[in-house]
Amino acid sequence: MAAPKVAVVGAGVIGLSTALCITETCPSCSVTVLSDQFSPNTTSDVAAGMLIPHTYPGTPIHVQKQWFKETFTYLFAISNSAEASEAGIHLVSGWQVFKNIPKEELPFWSDVVLGFRPMSEAELQKFPQHRFGQAFMTLKCDCPPYLLWLEKRLKATGVQMYTRKVADLWELHSEYNVVVNCAGIGAQQLVGDKKLFPVRGQVLKVHAPWVKNFIRDGDGLTYIYPGIHRVTLGGTREKESWSLSPDPGTTKDIFDRCCSLEPSLRGAQDIKVKVGLRPSRQSVRLQREILSQGGVKLPVVHNYGHGAGGFSMHRGTAKEAARLVGECIAALQGSSSRAKL
Amino acid sequence: MRVAIIGAGVIGLSTALCIHEQYHSLVPSLEMEVYADRYTPRTTSDGAAGLWQPYLSDHGNLQETLWNKETFDYLLGHLGSAAAKEMGLFLISGYNLFTQRVPDPSWRNIVLGFRNLTPKELELFPGYSYGWFNTALMLECRRYLPWLTNRLTQRGVKFFQKKVESFQEMFAQGVDVVINCTGVRAGELQPDPELQPGRGQVIKVLAPWVKHFIITHDIESGIYNSPYVIPGSEFTVLGGIYQHGNWNEENSAQDHKTIWENCCRLLPALQKAKIVEEWSGLRPARPWVRLERETVRHGQFQAEVIHNYGHGGFGITIHWGCAMAAARLFGSILQEKKLASPPQPRL
Numbered sequence: 001m002a003a004p005k006v007a008v009v010g011a012g013v014i015g016l017s018t019a020l021c022i023t024e025t026c027p028s029c030s031v032t033v034l035s036d037q038f039s040p041n042t043t044s045d046v047a048a049g050m051l052i053p054h055t056y057p058g059t060p061i062h063v064q065k066q067w068f069k070e071t072f073t074y075l076f077a078i079s080n081s082a083e084a085s086e087a088g089i090h091l092v093s094g095w096q097v098f099k100n101i102p103k104e105e106l107p108f109w110s111d112v113v114l115g116f117r118p119m120s121e122a123e124l125q126k127f128p129q130h131r132f133g134q135a136f137m138t139l140k141c142d143c144p145p146y147l148l149w150l151e152k153r154l155k156a157t158g159v160q161m162y163t164r165k166v167a168d169l170w171e172l173h174s175e176y177n178v179v180v181n182c183a184g185i186g187a188q189q190l191v192g193d194k195k196l197f198p199v200r201g202q203v204l205k206v207h208a209p210w211v212k213n214f215i216r217d218g219d220g221l222t223y224i225y226p227g228i229h230r231v232t233l234g235g236t237r238e239k240e241s242w243s244l245s246p247d248p249g250t251t252k253d254i255f256d257r258c259c260s261l262e263p264s265l266r267g268a269q270d271i272k273v274k275v276g277l278r279p280s281r282q283s284v285r286l287q288r289e290i291l292s293q294g295g296v297k298l299p300v301v302h303n304y305g306h307g308a309g310g311f312s313m314h315r316g317t318a319k320e321a322a323r324l325v326g327e328c329i330a331a332l333q334g335s336s337s338r339a340k341l
Numbered sequence: 342m343r344v345a346i347i348g349a350g351v352i353g354l355s356t357a358l359c360i361h362e363q364y365h366s367l368v369p370s371l372e373m374e375v376y377a378d379r380y381t382p383r384t385t386s387d388g389a390a391g392l393w394q395p396y397l398s399d400h401g402n403l404q405e406t407l408w409n410k411e412t413f414d415y416l417l418g419h420l421g422s423a424a425a426k427e428m429g430l431f432l433i434s435g436y437n438l439f440t441q442r443v444p445d446p447s448w449r450n451i452v453l454g455f456r457n458l459t460p461k462e463l464e465l466f467p468g469y470s471y472g473w474f475n476t477a478l479m480l481e482c483r484r485y486l487p488w489l490t491n492r493l494t495q496r497g498v499k500f501f502q503k504k505v506e507s508f509q510e511m512f513a514q515g516v517d518v519v520i521n522c523t524g525v526r527a528g529e530l531q532p533d534p535e536l537q538p539g540r541g542q543v544i545k546v547l548a549p550w551v552k553h554f555i556i557t558h559d560i561e562s563g564i565y566n567s568p569y570v571i572p573g574s575e576f577t578v579l580g581g582i583y584q585h586g587n588w589n590e591e592n593s594a595q596d597h598k599t600i601w602e603n604c605c606r607l608l609p610a611l612q613k614a615k616i617v618e619e620w621s622g623l624r625p626a627r628p629w630v631r632l633e634r635e636t637v638r639h640g641q642f643q644a645e646v647i648h649n650y651g652h653g654g655f656g657i658t659i660h661w662g663c664a665m666a667a668a669r670l671f672g673s674i675l676q677e678k679k680l681a682s683p684p685q686p687r688l
Contacts, residue, residue, distance in 0.1 A: 080465055084610035090550040093434045093474075114462050115474060123453050124474070126420070136453055137462070137474075142550075210431040210574040212552045213476070228550045267426035 003030040009166050009190070010177035010304070011035035012044040013143070017314045018182050018303055021322035022066050026329065032176070033154065036165035036186075039147035043184055046188045046203060046276030047311060048225040048232035049088075049141035050214065051075065052096075053109050054309035058283030060109050067316025071103065074315045082213075085228070088145025090227060093137035094214030095119055097261075102218055113138045128259065130217075139312050142227045147252045155317045159296040166169075166190065170291055173298040178300075178328045180301045180321060185279040187304045193285065196305055198277035200241035202250045204233040204258075206268035215261050220308075222257040224265070230272075233258040233265070246273035265282035281305030286317055288324050299328035342370050342678075343440065344671075345511050347530070348522035348650070349377035349500070351386040351482055351660045354651055356520055359664035361496050367373025375493070378504035381486035385524055388543065388622040390571035390578035391429065391481040394555055394659045396564055399447040402629055413451050414548075414660045416478050428498035429484025429574065434476040435554030436462075438469040443558075445473075448657070452477045456644075460478050469557065477554075479574055480657050496677060498599060508646055512639040515654035518674060519646045525591070527650045533631070536651055539624035540587035541565060541580060542596040546614035548577040555607060565654055568603035576617055579604040585626065586650070592619045617676045627651030632663055634670050645674050648681060 006029050008019040019033050039045055051066050055061075079089040097119070110116040119133035127133065151161065165182040166172065169191065172179050188196045206229045216223040233254055251273050259265045285305045287332060291298040303321040306313055346357045357375055365371050381387050393413055399406045419425055420432065434459065435538045449455045458472035466472070490500070505511060508530060509520050523530060525538050538646060551572040559567040565583035572578075581603055582596050627650075635646045649667045652659055 080609065082609045082612045085548070085613045088550075090552060091553050115456065115459055118457065120454055134565050209549065210429075210479075212427065212431065212433045212572065226552060263421045264425050266423065305563075325571065332479075 003028050004177045005029075006174050006178045006180060007176040008033045008180045008182055009035065009169070010149075010184055010186065011038045011043040012182070012184050012293060013147065013310055013314045014184065014303055014318065015182035015316040016147060016154065017041055018180055018321045019154055019159055020150060021318040022180070022325050023221060024040070024155070025322045025326055027323070029329070030159065031154075031159045033159060033161040034164045034166055035050070035161075036125070036163065037152070037209055038161070038163065039144040042147065043276045043279065044147060044156045044276040045143050045312060046201070047143060048203070048223070048227065048287065049143050049146065049152060049311045050102045050225050051113070051141070051312050053312040054307055054308070055108070056281075056283045056309070058281075062220075064259040064313070067106050067313040070316035070319060071312060071314055072112050072139065075141065080137055080276060086145065086246075087141030087149040088228060089230065090140055090142070091137055092133070092140045092214050094216070095127075095133050095135050096216045096218055097121065097124070097133040098218035099129045099130050101132050107121045110134075125220065129260070140225060140227060145228070168295060168299065173291070173296060175202070177332060178301065178325055178339060180303060180325060182303050184304055184306075187279065187285075187302075189198055192304075193305075196279060196281050197240055198236035198242055199280045199307060200236060200243060200275065200277055201234065201257075202236045202246060202273065202275050204251060205272045206233060206265070207231040207270045208265055208268040211262065217261065222254075222285050224258050224262050229236065231268070239338060242277065244275050244277070246275055257332070278307045279305055280307035284313065284317055286324075288328060299332065301325050342368050342372065342375045342518070342519065343516045344371065344518045345516040346373070346375045346520040346522060347377065347505050347511075348524055349380050349486070350384040350522065350525065351486065352649055352652060352663065353377065353522035354486055354493065355660045355664040356522055356667045357498060357663070358489055358592070359668045360520070361493065361498060363668050364671065364675065365496065365680060371413070373498045375498060375500045376503050376505050380500075380502070381490070382483055383569075384482070384486065385622045385625070386482040388541075388620045389482060390543070390580070391396055391479045391485075391657055392433070392571050392574060393478040393480060394556065394660050395446070395448050395655050396653075397443070397446050397480065397558065400454055405659060408659045408666065409448060409664035410451045411665060412659055413478065416480060416611060420478075424488070427484065428478070428488045429481030429598055431479050431574065433479045433554055433572070436474055436556070437559045438466050438472040438555065439557065440469055440471070442471050443560075474565055478672070482657065489562050489630065508637055508644070512637070512642075513645045517644065518671065519644070521646055521648045522650055523598055524650055525623040525651075527625070527631075527648070536625060536627050536631075537586050538588050539565075539626035539653060540582065540584040540589060540621065541624055541654070542582045542592060542600065542619070542621045543578050543580040544597065544600050544616055545576040545578055545618040545620070546561050546611065546616050547582060548608065548611055551608065558608065568600065568607050570604055570608055570611070577614065579611070579674070583624070588607035588623065590621050590623065592621050606639065624654045625651050625656070626653045630647065630659070630663060632666055647671060
């Protein structure tokens, strides 16, 4: 087949990075990104973009580790290049503190991040309510810069991007050979996946440029992540809540929790409140599917359901999705050459 | 009892505050004045990035290591307070990089979380084969000096814009004790061949994505003659110049080139940073800090000078320990003059 036409649905970190991987593995493909939202209005734009993985109960650990390692290595190289500031990628060090000793002392990603070690007694003194902690250095992907950088790279390779609300993947069957579903939380409606559910997160983005280290409570609910211009304070994990409206009571609660971890935040200025719906699932849906109607087939590659781990896993899952797209195209070329016989 | 502090950099203002805090209630007649020809933001302290970090070796000078520790612990104690932001005080982590293995520094147990760099981390810095990572403190003098000034003003300390030409000038006015915190220009008040300028130049840029300090070391070139990058609350300071004996406070184009090229090689992302300011200053370098009393004959009277200068490139790092030591010297002066009760139990 001449340039295979691939449509990527979704323009968050997963959609854009998947589109980019497809252009890398299949240079002859014509890739188009379709989404009803682009940066700065995607779920990714709300996220702090910290590379601290979320563990998926339904995915083997060695697979998650591979995805994380690929993502970390890819971003590490960018952070060390002249493009770092444009791409919004930077290294940040800090502490994860626990009120109760965690079950597993060494998370699966401890040897991927840098300098992972238990906190010393002197370091823990800064956190009187916490009994145990881990210090390490990881990467942060500031969004929107990262998405804008991905968009710029996509445009440079000739990828077209259109604002379009896709109501049904099948509507694309006549224009495209392969469809990649990176619709995030939108996949619930788009493909009717009942295993996908939102986990609402509210965050504050504040001006506090003296905060140079991250602090995260091991319970995952309270965190302070310094970005390039703003510090993200979080958060909440509200399962099955679809509300995108900021809640003032929650804002105060987040601010108080973060100030108890880092008192200097009381002086933070210009507090902006954001809400995102993590597209959560027991495991990331990363698989091929063939849709067919009336003898016509449409290969689909799903890459959604990253929940709280989108940034941490994006490059690894994007590469796998691109590989699956390659398989779809090979299958199409195989069957079309068979049809020619 | 009139006390005059000469010099309004970090040493002068902190010594003033330390003495006033400890003695004003014990000495009701205490009147304190500060004299300086340069105030913040035009002091040497204002140009410094503000990173707490002593030199690599204390050359056996345990006293200075103790003063450094006292300063670190004092500042650490203030971290959680409401004043921290106004003081320009915050935690910061970062790297020290070497081209060869070196012994641990005198301050390894003073800072937080001191460790060696892992091989993967060293990959970030080609050319450097060894290094440390630790968490230390930043104290930005552009905020700290105004904060000290406010505390002193609230306490009724008076400030004078004046270049003092001699200690005698102060005593003739009726000052009883002079605290000499004149930094690099102390030699103008009393010749001191040990005191030399250690000229430095820095470029201030906007690079808010840099969250760690990076100090490189070249054992041959000596301290601060190797590139460093120190992110502050507003700007990132790029430096790496130390010229012993150079009194020139003008920016040098050659030094600019050296700093810029070396720092961009160290951190390629800096190439996109916007340059905001350039500054040169003279570190008051001395083999060791001069912190001692001197009794000066003034007619038939004895007047006292407490010298507190010569802190080189570690003034912010050592300031509070020295201020406390100067305050103890002041206390002994008071005792001799029988102006204060016996010494309070103090550290």
